[in-house]
Amino acid sequence: MKGRRKFLGDMALTAAAASLARGVMAGPAQSAVASGGRVVSTWDFGVGANQAAWRKLSAGGSALDAVEQGARWAESELCNPTVGRCGNPDRDGVLTLDASIMDGDGRCGAVAALEDIDHPVSVARRVMEDTPHVMLVGEGAQQFAMAQGFHKQRLLTPEAEQAWQEWRERAEYQPRINVERNLKPGNKENHDTLGMLAIDGNGRLAGACTTSGMAWKMHGRVGDSPLIGAGLYVDNEVGAATASGVGEEMIRNAASFLVVELMRQGMTPMQACRAAIARVVRKRPEASKSLQVCFLAMSRDGEVGAFALHPGFVYAVCDAGRQDALHASDAVYDGAAT
Template identity: 75%
Template sequence: MISRRDWLKTTSLTGAGLLLPASFAVHAKTNQQARVVSTWDFGVGANQAAWQVLRNGGSALDAVEQGARWAESDLCNATVGRCGNPDRDGHLSLDASIMDGDGRCGSVAALEDILHPISVARRVMEKTPHVMLVGAGAQQFAVEQGFQKRRLLTPTAKKAWQEWKKESKYQPQMNVERLSKAIPGDKSNHDTLGMLAIDSQGRLAGACTTSGMAWKLRGRVGDSPIIGAGLYVDNQVGAATASGVGEEMIRNAASFLAVEMMRQGKSPSEACLAALERIVQKREEASKNLQVCLLAINKHGETGAYALHHGFVYAVCDHDKDERLLDSASVYAKG
């Protein structure tokens, strides 16, 4: 039987523990396995850039920014960054968002002539009282923060736009079927790098960057820079990001919904499926002809994904730079 003296000693230590500052509990948690996940096969290269931060004990926030910067400058993909296709008037505009697990977030939309919208989004988060800046105002802010203006539209993208103008037909295309054998970084019609990371301290963060749909109406903004639609992060639960036709994610606050489903106890894959089922329930006929994809990670580092249609792949990178490209499950079966 425990003595009164031992009982008092135990309870006094417990009480002292309760009085420790909150920061102690955060910094004491150092055994979380770091992991980063990204949408599509070009997420492999983005993950490798992010992993350089995570492997050295860096923060999830720094990691997702670096991964997104790689996609914006080194990838040269028709739907992300400097090589993106323009709108129907020939203007290339970029959208991006970044979110920390503590609720801080920033985004930019319809940003022109600035190479790294993800870093501008982070400046919005850290240097302003706002969440989103758009258009000319976003560009002005970027220049004031030291970002250089440069013409981003590539000759290849300009040529593609000139070919499109011959018929001027606007119809978003479903992703071409791609499996794990695909070559990272090719120039097919995939859109949006969505990236989620958990670091060795158990902190979550996410980033989204895109040039949006080719030939869109000038000024169109998709889900990528919309917090809750294209990206949502909560250290207490997990994080989710989206790809595909952004209007559907906006209509359903899809990333936020996936996180809330994880809050209710669903696995990342189950949470993504539940969010997609909401889209199908509301717009069943439309959902048969468009692609929507969700990727999620929970606070334990478990990951999962779901898409409306077959063809969505996502990249996972963790300890010892173990890189995997996985095929997502889909609501509508192949074929």
Template identity: 75%
Template structure:
């Protein structure tokens, strides 16, 4: 009987027919361990890390740090895929998703919440002040208001105009790495701010926040608020977050998979690569037309990432300062436009 490790190795070997430019890109050399440290997805991770470092750099906890970093993305950033500037669904409704997880296993999340500026903080309230893990829709909004959050219309004029323009064709077509090129009001696409931190005590936490896929069916929920899909943290092992088309993370319990691979001894980069290989093995044709990215950090503070397609970047900050953006290795090595 084939072992699980053998299955993964076979899956990776089977990618040969799918490589587009001479083979699998080399795994990045592991980033040396350092504590405290914070890492975030995409270009806007620089701003999120800077906000989180105001907590970590003063000896604060990882959970507070990731919440502060995610809150920065939700309110200070104006991006059509994250927070208050997000593009709406096909009915013109802006819904937000978020999760937050502590290294001790506590977790809270909200999905499809409307008119609440900081869903990540509502998610923390769910974690700390309710017996539940996930609240959705009107129930999540009601919970937020009952706990002191202000209800405020968030849909911007630019996002509304983009929706009106989209309705002329009503074409739903995720675009690989579009998040690196969008301006407020642009028509597509998707993304997530995923943020992972380890503090001076070695305690880990993570958070994930997004406005989801532009023009999605009303009620659609992606991976960001789903424990084990868009985010997973185990303080004894490490943490992982995901970005890209959330349906693929949901199909593979992807962030949980990355952490479990680290538990088996993989480095963060190796774990992310094997998780990407799983995505390709299951849906090889679809993998050519969508982006999936993983970012991970182990309990020693080592960081790694991997993506389906070239173009995924992440940001890191520690006591040495902000490290700018790092290009992730990828399976497909020609960047899709």
């Protein structure tokens, strides 16, 4: 009886939260597909990434081509301390990059702890298409990239190296919660992993995730972004999900897979993101007060939903109607942890 009461209580919590949540509706079924597709991505810099992806979609490209192009934009055109060439290094001063890409038919590829190779998302796609594997890491990933025609180059910027030198003076590591920020596109203070989802005019889904990981992490640490099912999961039959924040929590909960499976059971993208957040809180209630976890999801009909532990998470939506929309996610907690 106690187990049944707990189950009903959890379902009531999820339903109540969903009634308060905000989402981006697709309108009539298949409207996002009929209008040529939709692209969504995490954080304010997702606006630029979405626009790069939209150029592919509007030209008739696939969702897979679109998310790769959007992620490539973030890796090279954006200079951001947690994504791509401008990322901050680990505690040893080494910049390592992680990325994953997934098609709605289940094909996927990833690289982790990749050094001195630009565009890890494209290397991940090559892993998917040109090897029998899903993930390559470290030196092996670099060797593969070079064999595929990618060029080895020093990516650590002088600014990132200087930031690392300043960090070494105190050598403290504590992930900070993203707080409420201005939603103006290009706000460089609002940064984290880029997670991107797309649906094209044929109704096919795809997703990509790319990051330089947590600044000052232990050398060899890998977060959720390159892990299929943790930072990214896509299924043409249901929808897609991606995550941002402290990757260890996404790994512990197989979070993006969880969100998609909750949608498979009938939840909307918003409800599924909220239920996944509730699971994080139930498992680690004290830890959840001092870290950020964010989920973004899209159904196979193009409906979009998001939820976070703490305020501050924004996501970008791009379709035929508008290419620069930003939305603030609802959150479990009202403000930063004390």
